[in-house]
Amino acid sequence: MKDKIAKADDDVQKIISRKRRKGDEDRKVGSDIFDKRTLETLYKLANQNYLDILNGEISTGKEANVLKGIKGDEYYAVKIYRIATSDFKKMNFYVDGDPRFKIRLNNKHQLITAWVNKEYKNLERLYKAKVNVPKPITSLNNVLILEFIGDEEGNPAKTVKYQKPKDVDRFLDDLLKETYKFINDAKLVHGDLSVYNVMNFNEKPVIIDVSQSVTSDNPIANELLKRDIGNLYNDFRKLGSQMSKEEIETAIGVEDGKILSLKK
Numbered sequence: 001m002k003d004k005i006a007k008a009d010d011d012v013q014k015i016i017s018r019k020r021r022k023g024d025e026d027r028k029v030g031s032d033i034f035d036k037r038t039l040e041t042l043y044k045l046a047n048q049n050y051l052d053i054l055n056g057e058i059s060t061g062k063e064a065n066v067l068k069g070i071k072g073d074e075y076y077a078v079k080i081y082r083i084a085t086s087d088f089k090k091m092n093f094y095v096d097g098d099p100r101f102k103i104r105l106n107n108k109h110q111l112i113t114a115w116v117n118k119e120y121k122n123l124e125r126l127y128k129a130k131v132n133v134p135k136p137i138t139s140l141n142n143v144l145i146l147e148f149i150g151d152e153e154g155n156p157a158k159t160v161k162y163q164k165p166k167d168v169d170r171f172l173d174d175l176l177k178e179t180y181k182f183i184n185d186a187k188l189v190h191g192d193l194s195v196y197n198v199m200n201f202n203e204k205p206v207i208i209d210v211s212q213s214v215t216s217d218n219p220i221a222n223e224l225l226k227r228d229i230g231n232l233y234n235d236f237r238k239l240g241s242q243m244s245k246e247e248i249e250t251a252i253g254v255e256d257g258k259i260l261s262l263k264k
């Protein structure tokens with residue numbers, strides 16, 4: 001068994017280092033984040049022509065690593081959930097109330113797959129509703145491939161947390177327009193909206209990290225919405241915005257904590 005894993009590890013390093021291109025920084029992807037199942041999933045995606053190589057890590061989160069993938073001349077973001085460190089209690093909580101996922105999830109792999117699938121489906125729905133999110137490309141098991149948000153040299157954009165908008169009011173205005181579409185057109189509530197999950201891409205907001213987002217008819221939607229509004233308010237106040245909570249609510253089509261388009 002150990003041999004098999006070591007062999008798989010070698011192979012993925014080969015895939016990863018096979019076609020390094022000039023100009024790309026030569027960061028190696030630590031294979032310790034890949035368990036055997038993940039490696040097999042990555043091979044499958046490579047065989048299905050979604051990826052040529054993985055080239056460098058963009059971020060290491062609590063539960064997922066985001067890597068830079070390359071296919072032909074295009075960059076992609078490859079989000080890989082780590083089985084070992086995923087918060088299954090949280091996942092169960094969010095997946096449970098969602099009418100789109102009425103299955104009994106009695107093992108961790110199934111639950112992670114449902115979680116990744118949920119992020120994919122949410123992104124698809126948001127993308128169709130013309131909300132500024134990365135276009136979802138495909139998902140398989142614990143791996144999600146997304147449109148890369150960054151420049152043509154492969155430098156990823158930063159989140160608002162690390163790249164303060166030049167014009168905070170204008171940026172917030174744009175972000176609230178995206179949030180309006182998120183809630184009223186895609187009919188989803190983000191659930192973890194903050195400067196950590198909004199990218200500043202050439203001074204335009206791109207909303208990311210929607211695995212926990214729920215449909216607006218979900219029993220927990222109102223509670224999540226309230227938290228999102230509170231976070232937006234606090235985060236942008238710190239950045240210098242004068243907007244009140246009520247003004248934020250109005251801009252995103254919410255009144256007294258209730259989504260107006262749902263009342264109709």
Ligand SMILES: Nc1ncnc2c1ncn2[C@@H]1O[C@H](COP(=O)(O)OP(=O)(O)OP(=O)(O)O)[C@@H](O)[C@H]1O
Nearest residue numbers: 059061062063064066077134146147148149156209
């Ligand atoms: N499509 C993308 N293009 C470029 N960079 C991205 C993209 N998606 C995510 N990133 C980068 O990866 C980081 C982490 O992504 P994300 O917020 O989706 O996962 P996470 O916070 O690690 O997830 P979790 O907290 O559930 O483990 C982002 O802050 C951003 O810097």
Ligand SMILES: [Mg+2]
Nearest residue numbers: 061196197209
């Ligand atoms: Mg995040």
